[in-house]
Amino acid sequence: MKQLFILLGIVLLSFVSRGQESAQTIHLNPGMLTVSDGTDVPYFAFNWTNEFSLDVATVAISPSETLLLTVVNNDDSEHGFTLDGSSTAPQIIAPADSATFELVPSGQSIHYFFDHSDSPTNKYLGLGGMVVVTGESDANFYWNLRTHEAAVNVALDAGETIDWSAYYPDYYTINNLSFPAISTDPMANLTGEVGDVLHIYMINTGISMHSMHFHGYHCTILHSSRSPQSVSWSKDTFPLWPGDGMIIELVPNQPGIYPVHDHNLTAVSGGGIYLNGGALIMIDIQ
Amino acid sequence: MKHLLYFILATFCWTQASSQTELLLVGQTYGQMEMHDGEQLFTFGYTADYDTPMYVPGPTLHMIEGDSVIIDFHNSSMIPHTVHLHGLDVDQANDGVPQTSFSVPHQEHGFYHLRAPHPGTYLYHCHFLSSIHVQSGMYGLVIVHPASDPNLTWEGGYEFDNDFSFLTFEFDSDWHSFAILNQTMGDEAILPIFDPEYFMINGASEQQLADSSVGVYSFVNEVNHLRLANIGFCANRVSFPAALDARIIASDGRPFDEPLLADSIWVLPGERYDVLVDSEVPFSGEIIFDYVSMNNGELLNTQAIEVEIELAIGTNELAIESLEVFPNPTSDRLSFQVPENDHMRLHFQVYDQAGKQCISSVISASGGMCNIDVSALAQGSYTLVLSSESTYYHAQFVID
Numbered sequence A: 001m002k003q004l005f006i007l008l009g010i011v012l013l014s015f016v017s018r019g020q021e022s023a024q025t026i027h028l029n030p031g032m033l034t035v036s037d038g039t040d041v042p043y044f045a046f047n048w049t050n051e052f053s054l055d056v057a058t059v060a061i062s063p064s065e066t067l068l069l070t071v072v073n074n075d076d077s078e079h080g081f082t083l084d085g086s087s088t089a090p091q092i093i094a095p096a097d098s099a100t101f102e103l104v105p106s107g108q109s110i111h112y113f114f115d116h117s118d119s120p121t122n123k124y125l126g127l128g129g130m131v132v133v134t135g136e137s138d139a140n141f142y143w144n145l146r147t148h149e150a151a152v153n154v155a156l157d158a159g160e161t162i163d164w165s166a167y168y169p170d171y172y173t174i175n176n177l178s179f180p181a182i183s184t185d186p187m188a189n190l191t192g193e194v195g196d197v198l199h200i201y202m203i204n205t206g207i208s209m210h211s212m213h214f215h216g217y218h219c220t221i222l223h224s225s226r227s228p229q230s231v232s233w234s235k236d237t238f239p240l241w242p243g244d245g246m247i248i249e250l251v252p253n254q255p256g257i258y259p260v261h262d263h264n265l266t267a268v269s270g271g272g273i274y275l276n277g278g279a280l281i282m283i284d285i286q
Numbered sequence B: 001m002k003h004l005l006y007f008i009l010a011t012f013c014w015t016q017a018s019s020q021t022e023l024l025l026v027g028q029t030y031g032q033m034e035m036h037d038g039e040q041l042f043t044f045g046y047t048a049d050y051d052t053p054m055y056v057p058g059p060t061l062h063m064i065e066g067d068s069v070i071i072d073f074h075n076s077s078m079i080p081h082t083v084h085l086h087g088l089d090v091d092q093a094n095d096g097v098p099q100t101s102f103s104v105p106h107q108e109h110g111f112y113h114l115r116a117p118h119p120g121t122y123l124y125h126c127h128f129l130s131s132i133h134v135q136s137g138m139y140g141l142v143i144v145h146p147a148s149d150p151n152l153t154w155e156g157g158y159e160f161d162n163d164f165s166f167l168t169f170e171f172d173s174d175w176h177s178f179a180i181l182n183q184t185m186g187d188e189a190i191l192p193i194f195d196p197e198y199f200m201i202n203g204a205s206e207q208q209l210a211d212s213s214v215g216v217y218s219f220v221n222e223v224n225h226l227r228l229a230n231i232g233f234c235a236n237r238v239s240f241p242a243a244l245d246a247r248i249i250a251s252d253g254r255p256f257d258e259p260l261l262a263d264s265i266w267v268l269p270g271e272r273y274d275v276l277v278d279s280e281v282p283f284s285g286e287i288i289f290d291y292v293s294m295n296n297g298e299l300l301n302t303q304a305i306e307v308e309i310e311l312a313i314g315t316n317e318l319a320i321e322s323l324e325v326f327p328n329p330t331s332d333r334l335s336f337q338v339p340e341n342d343h344m345r346l347h348f349q350v351y352d353q354a355g356k357q358c359i360s361s362v363i364s365a366s367g368g369m370c371n372i373d374v375s376a377l378a379q380g381s382y383t384l385v386l387s388s389e390s391t392y393y394h395a396q397f398v399i400d
Ligand SMILES: [Cu+2]
Pocket: B080, B081, B082, B126, B127, B128, B133, B138
């Protein structure tokens, strides 16, 4: 009888620690991006449906959940898929095929997913996103940072080889939007009240580095995929390498409207014009 | 001599800061800087008064924790400017962003009010057409000192003997033409492709660094506080010689719970890191600054600054004596006469030529001969250091 209890206990425990399963499906969709000169060039996105959209899927689970993420390849050529932190190895997914990736999270975190094939071309062409494991907060915000060089997209479309060591972005986006359009994205636009606990999930799915500087506030690093030693540091400027994810906590101690921007000041521009888009977003605290 | 100069300079700044809650900054647009290759670049900048010639970076603003500070910014140039106090988390009205705060037209004064609650390393810079005006040279450091002691990192923090700041940035001559710098078309400006030719630390590069004593100069066993800050558009990787035992203790004006022990640190645009370094033995070497493109990760340039750590020649410092060791050269063991007869613990260390510590131990001895095992050391020459409470003994030996 005692043994049965112990057995039951173990079964129960493993069930609890394994947590509930969260099965989610994202679609790898081919589509088009309009570059600065007005021409349409091929682009890709991970979306919730089989319809291409620049509104990229951000997959969210709670720390007690196990994620089963199914990826459907809707393109007519094969693509790779890697989910950082997953127990499932990177895979190549054939056209019209799918693959499922398991992630057992160990706490609040960000997990970068991307197409590892033909690197960095496929990453550059939009194939990156994040799985977020959320924590306790009053509100969450999601910034998927990326860069673009219009001439590179046009050259890739023409089948030319790219010298990535000379890459020089001319457009910067957050969630595929440029400032001020990003202010209309409730997932990204940072609003709240004094004393709120605001969590910002930042990922760099592009191929350039960023250094995001907050005016008005320091934030605490809760998670960093590249520099775990930086967890608990309170900073105003946050480095993000390509593929790097970081979660920061902002508890505003004063009201105001402030910018958050890349302090590589060539990045607060679009098409070589200052304050025409750029890696910039506003904070509005009441 | 360098030490003395530095000390006078530091003391002067300190006295000035502690008696002053109002700081004058003058915005100017007629500067010229000589680059290491003799090229003259047109710059903007800040000065602390009307007479001092402009230099980039501008004057370091010293503040004391908790003090109320008013910055009287006089724009004596023809185009608008602001002062953004980077990292000081001032309120919106004083933030120096033209669109959300105010900009200061030419020949007018702008007053910035703030309280600096956290000791540490910060920046100030113009935020008017910020890409252009930062590249132009409108920036400097802000250092907030703890109220109690200028040689303390923060209340309950680390004591240090010397304070050094290294502010990195780059100049691209294409950005320094009149046509590019003097743009005032509302909120917008044309940015040339950024392809810098000059990679600077405190306004110097290449041979200018040594010529203007940009480096770390101290005596053995002194704790050196290095403030690293990046106001450029490139990523910096700063690498310290292993012998300096670098401890990274704070970033962006906030202390770490635990120091991070690392021989290199990345400093990205806008970031600041506070680092402690010291050496128990004389050391001569370099701290390396790599400049890496934020666009594509390519290494663009490398600069180096001197580190000279010398024996202290002073009355209240340790006496210095040389020690005779034998056999020399040797391959497996080294012997010496223990120099003091009192019962005491003697610390000894062996350093290689790069200043890397190879052996560190303690011997309890009272006179007599001491043998140490050096069989694990590779061929080369080494320094043995033995220190007691009063005396510092050193010897050179060779492993053959
Ligand atoms: Cu200015």
